[in-house]
Amino acid sequence: xxxxxxxxxxxxxxxxxxxxxxxxxxxxxxxxxxxxxxxxxxxxxxxxxxxxxxxxxxxxxxxxxxxxxxxxxxxxxxxxxxxxxxxxxxxxxxxxxxxxxxxxxxxxxxxxxxxxxxxxxxxxxxxxxxxxxxxxxxxxxxxxxxxxxxxxxxxxxxxxxxxxxxxxxxxxxxxxxxxxxxxxxxxxxxxxxxxxxxxxxxxxxxxxxxxxxxxxxxxxxxxxxxxxxxxxxxxxxxxxxxxxxxxxxxxxxxxxxxxxxxxxxxxxxxxxxxxxxxxxxxxxxxxxxxxxxxxxxxxxxxxxxxxxxxxxxxxxxxxxxxxxxxxxxxxxxxxxxxxxxxxxxxxxxxxxxxxx
Amino acid sequence: xxxxxxxxxxxxxxxxxxxxxxxxxxxxxxxxxxxxxxxxxxxxxxxxxxxxxxxxxxxxxxxxxxxxxxxxxxxxxxxxxxxxxxxxxxxxxxxxxxxxxxxxxxxxxxxxxxxxxxxxxxxxxxxxxxxxxxxxxxxxxxxxxxxxxxxxxxxxxxxxxxxxxxxxxxxxxxxxxxxxxxxxxxxxxxxxxxxxxxxxxxxxxxxxxxxxxxxxxxxxxxxxxxxxxxxxxxxxxxxxxxxxxxxxxxxxxxxxxxxxxxxxxxxxxxxxxxxxxxxxxxxxxxxxxxxxxxxxxxxxxxxxxxxxxxxxxxxxxxxxxxxxxxxxxxxxxxxxxxxxxxxxxxxxxxxxxxxxxxxxxxxxxxxxxxxxxxxxxxxxxxxxxxxxxxxxxxxxxxxxxxxxxxxxxxxxxxxxxxxxxxxxxxxxxxxxxxxxxxxxxxxxxxxxxxxxxxxxxxxxxxxxxxxxxxxxxxxxxxxxxxxxxxxxxxxxxxxxxxxxxxxxxxxxxxxxxxxxxxxxxxxxxxxxxxxxxxxxxxxxxxxxxxxxxxxxxxxxxxxxxx
Numbered sequence: 001x002x003x004x005x006x007x008x009x010x011x012x013x014x015x016x017x018x019x020x021x022x023x024x025x026x027x028x029x030x031x032x033x034x035x036x037x038x039x040x041x042x043x044x045x046x047x048x049x050x051x052x053x054x055x056x057x058x059x060x061x062x063x064x065x066x067x068x069x070x071x072x073x074x075x076x077x078x079x080x081x082x083x084x085x086x087x088x089x090x091x092x093x094x095x096x097x098x099x100x101x102x103x104x105x106x107x108x109x110x111x112x113x114x115x116x117x118x119x120x121x122x123x124x125x126x127x128x129x130x131x132x133x134x135x136x137x138x139x140x141x142x143x144x145x146x147x148x149x150x151x152x153x154x155x156x157x158x159x160x161x162x163x164x165x166x167x168x169x170x171x172x173x174x175x176x177x178x179x180x181x182x183x184x185x186x187x188x189x190x191x192x193x194x195x196x197x198x199x200x201x202x203x204x205x206x207x208x209x210x211x212x213x214x215x216x217x218x219x220x221x222x223x224x225x226x227x228x229x230x231x232x233x234x235x236x237x238x239x240x241x242x243x244x245x246x247x248x249x250x251x252x253x254x255x256x257x258x259x260x261x262x263x264x265x266x267x268x269x270x271x272x273x274x275x276x277x278x279x280x281x282x283x284x285x286x287x288x289x290x291x292x293x294x295x296x297x298x299x300x301x302x303x304x305x306x307x308x309x310x311x312x313x314x315x316x317x318x319x320x321x322x323x324x325x326x327x328x329x330x331x332x333x334x335x336x337x338x339x340x341x342x343x344x345x346x347x348x349x350x351x352x353x354x355x356x
Numbered sequence: 357x358x359x360x361x362x363x364x365x366x367x368x369x370x371x372x373x374x375x376x377x378x379x380x381x382x383x384x385x386x387x388x389x390x391x392x393x394x395x396x397x398x399x400x401x402x403x404x405x406x407x408x409x410x411x412x413x414x415x416x417x418x419x420x421x422x423x424x425x426x427x428x429x430x431x432x433x434x435x436x437x438x439x440x441x442x443x444x445x446x447x448x449x450x451x452x453x454x455x456x457x458x459x460x461x462x463x464x465x466x467x468x469x470x471x472x473x474x475x476x477x478x479x480x481x482x483x484x485x486x487x488x489x490x491x492x493x494x495x496x497x498x499x500x501x502x503x504x505x506x507x508x509x510x511x512x513x514x515x516x517x518x519x520x521x522x523x524x525x526x527x528x529x530x531x532x533x534x535x536x537x538x539x540x541x542x543x544x545x546x547x548x549x550x551x552x553x554x555x556x557x558x559x560x561x562x563x564x565x566x567x568x569x570x571x572x573x574x575x576x577x578x579x580x581x582x583x584x585x586x587x588x589x590x591x592x593x594x595x596x597x598x599x600x601x602x603x604x605x606x607x608x609x610x611x612x613x614x615x616x617x618x619x620x621x622x623x624x625x626x627x628x629x630x631x632x633x634x635x636x637x638x639x640x641x642x643x644x645x646x647x648x649x650x651x652x653x654x655x656x657x658x659x660x661x662x663x664x665x666x667x668x669x670x671x672x673x674x675x676x677x678x679x680x681x682x683x684x685x686x687x688x689x690x691x692x693x694x695x696x697x698x699x700x701x702x703x704x705x706x707x708x709x710x711x712x713x714x715x716x717x718x719x720x721x722x723x724x725x726x727x728x729x730x731x732x733x734x735x736x737x738x739x740x741x742x743x744x745x746x747x748x749x750x751x752x753x754x755x756x757x758x759x760x761x762x763x764x765x766x767x768x769x770x771x772x773x774x775x776x777x778x779x780x781x782x783x784x785x786x787x788x789x790x791x792x793x794x795x796x797x798x799x800x801x802x803x804x805x806x807x808x809x810x811x812x813x814x815x816x817x818x819x820x821x822x823x824x825x826x827x828x829x830x831x832x833x834x835x836x837x838x839x840x841x842x843x844x845x846x847x848x849x850x851x852x853x854x855x856x857x858x859x860x861x862x863x864x865x866x867x868x869x870x871x872x873x874x875x876x877x878x879x880x881x882x883x884x885x886x887x888x889x890x891x892x893x894x895x896x897x898x899x900x901x902x903x904x905x906x907x908x909x910x911x912x913x914x915x916x917x918x
Contacts, residue, residue, distance in 0.1 A: 039833075041831060042832055044818065045752075045818055046818065060745070060747075063741070067738040067739075070738060081712040081717075085714060085717050086717045087718050096716050098651050099650065100651050100654075101657065106654050107703065113698060113699045117699060124688070127747045132683075133684055134538055189517050190733045194822065199750075200679075200747060201679050202679055203679045206608035207611070208614075208682035223832065226822070227821075228754055231435075234435075234826075235431060273561075292854045293623050330428055332431050
């Protein structure tokens with residue numbers, strides 16, 4: 001049983017350790033993305049790059065305009081009434097005229113809001129229908145996304161690809177549409193798939209099968225994360241979506257499908273360590289006896305940018321530290337520390353870094 | 357103009373009753389009391405204590421979120437803090453304070469001597485009080501007798517299956533269930549009591565149509581409590597069965613339904629929001645007319661709008677669930693029903709403005725809080741409309757935008773009216789006025805802090821920041837915004853300190869208030885401050901909605917026009 005769920009150690013970004021000052025902390029966070037803040041990576045709902053997000057964006061601008069209008073009128077009335085009818089110095093102390101109400105006025109401020117509700121309802125119903133009941137074209141890429149505490153299992157059943165935490169999809173050309181349809185499920189508790197620039201969020205509910213589609217119009221990296229509280233490490237259940245050109249996507253699929261070649265001699269001891277420890281209970285790795293499903297598939301581990309669902313950038317050093325003490329980057333993570341000797345750890349990492 | 361020419365205040369002050377008792381006798385007197393005024397004050401005090409506790413919890417969370425990748429709090433502690441903060445604010449701050457005001461004011465306003473069932477009232481209070489203590493006991497006993505303490509960490513709406521034994525070991529979730537369950541029984545008892553009192557114990561001449569709006573709103577609120585607590589209690593018992601007896605209501609791994617819990621919870625949870633905000637409306641509906649020196653505008657429409665809000669609020673619960681994968685038809689239905697709530701709510705805002713219109717507005721502390729309430733509740737309503745637009749909600753749901761939205765409702769609207777109500781009725785309960793200077797300091801500092809924190813908090817939500825994360829990545833445009841939110845908390849803290857100092861200082865050194873310091877019109881101002889145990893020497897008789905107006909203006913009484 002994973003014993004780490006009640007552990008209490010503090011994580012520290014690897015580059016920020018050593019200095020407690022706040023500047024270093026901010027830098028430590030930034031270095032995780034290996035660059036200064038990049039506007040293209042801000043997951044703003046107002047910078048949509050995919051069809052559903054764009055449709056929602058237009059609806060939201062309409063709603064914002066309507067509510068802004070209401071705000072100006074009513075705020076103006078409150079402010080004016082407060083200012084105009086405040087008691088002045090030198091007031092004679094007599095009570096103002098008592099007015100108990102007025103039916104025509106009441107009627108007016110009942111009917112006008114009702115009309116606004118009708119307009120907003122129609123606009124809403126139309127977009128719900130358009131997005132939720134969109135048919136899946138035969139050209140669509142189909143992906144299964146399965147939420148786990150606290151990572152994403154990503155499977156392409158028709159393409160025979162299995163990966164984790166980083167969704168790769170092709171860009172869609174309006175003339176030759178190629179949307180990606182996601183089949184959302186959960187292995188444990190409720191999670192929620194949210195990449196704001198691509199689509200609104202949809203929950204991954206155990207025992208249910210939800211659907212979501214995206215249709216990116218631009219290549220690049222889009223960030224998101226789990227949006228439904230799912231336990232200790234809800235915060236570090238990050239999601240990266242990489243949108244490729246069709247050619248790059250085909251190349252990526254091919255590389256993910258390639259079976260691992262024979263293990264070169266120098267790293268064979270590492271593979272033995274892998275196969276003889278509890279790693280194989282939770283992880284799958286093609287060409288070995290490991291076929292666990294609790295943790296991410298490791299067949300192409302080094303093709304991924306991050307470890308621990310975005311907890312830390314993926315490199316030889318972080319991978320080694322991750323295996324030695326997973327809690328350091330992701331306190332409460334369900335992966336236990338394996339207590340390997342230094343020699344075993346080095347052999348294991350030597351082997352794992354060959355998995356591209 | 358300060359002192360009316362005649363009032364009904366013919367009874368001596370009750371202050372002398374406590375004199376000459378030992379400290380122990382005084383405490384004993386409060387513990388065994390069945391007097392609605394003492395129980396009301398105990399409810400409010402209990403709520404204020406937990407308000408400070410929950411405020412400190414929020415402060416710790418904001419410190420953790422001030423910078424990206426901060427390590428001030430561990431994820432485990434952070435998750436416990438937001439669970440306790442939410443649960444505390446709703447069940448141990450909001451409900452008790454509102455029941456406290458209802459307890460204190462309703463009998464006085466309808467000219468009754470006490471609630472219909474005074475002992476049941478005491479029972480309800482003590483159940484709620486012990487429910488709260490049980491929840492906080494989890495901090496020492498959450499893992500059972502053998503382990504360390506552990507507070508619940510499943511969030512205040514405790515979505516299954518995160519609450520199943522498999523994902524929530526130990527007993528912290530059981531403390532959450534039982535604490536709320538016990539408090540819920542107390543709420544049902546008190547609500548039944550208040551409904552009975554309003555229906556059966558009104559003084560002569562006080563027809564339903566002449567009740568002060570505060571009484572009407574509390575009648576509707578308590579009627580709603582009777583309906584909404586039961587589904588929550590039922591769901592919590594089912595969850596206990598799941599956890600202890602191997603039932604599978606919400607156990608998805610055995611074919612149970614995770615969404616079922618959400619339906620149960622929100623059929624409680626959404627009307628609960630109105631249970632909390634209706635008393636806020638009630639305070640505003642009393643304070644705004646008195647400080648505008650005018651009768652409430654459109655009294656029958658205000659009553660009708662309240663009943664309409666209550667009715668519609670039972671048909672909107674699934675707007676909390678737009679992301680769980682309902683059908684397009686289901687989503688559309690709940691979008692429309694949710695937007696419809698905006699109509700009666702808008703009517704209320706317009707009627708309050710109509711009350712101010714043409715008045716002579718006295719900008720004293722209670723009124724300042726009510727004007728800020730109008731402004732902030734307007735914003736809360738408009739962001740609520742945005743959240744009702746389902747596709748927009750697919751982006752906003754479970755983000756910091758939602759957190760900002762409901763804090764505008766519960767802090768910007770409810771808490772502001774509660775502050776106003778404390779300033780307004782403090783002289784009645786204690787016989788002394790609160791300091792107007794400190795009150796204005798409190799108002800302005802808290803207002804600045806509130807807007808710094810919660811205006812800003814909408815933005816990270818729009819930039820993709822989900823709620824309930826103990827830390828976040830740098831470089832997503834959230835850093836500075838979160839820092840501003842945290843700085844705002846400091847202002848709010850100073851504001852609350854002004855309030856507490858004002859309370860304590862005024863209790864001992866406040867200017868004596870007399871029976872009717874605000875020149876008001878409802879019956880509670882017709883008896884001494886504080887009122888004697890029996891409230892009125894003789895049961896009052898009323899002829900209009902503003903009995904004291906009739907007394908003060910014998911030539912031009914209200915009953916001529918109503």
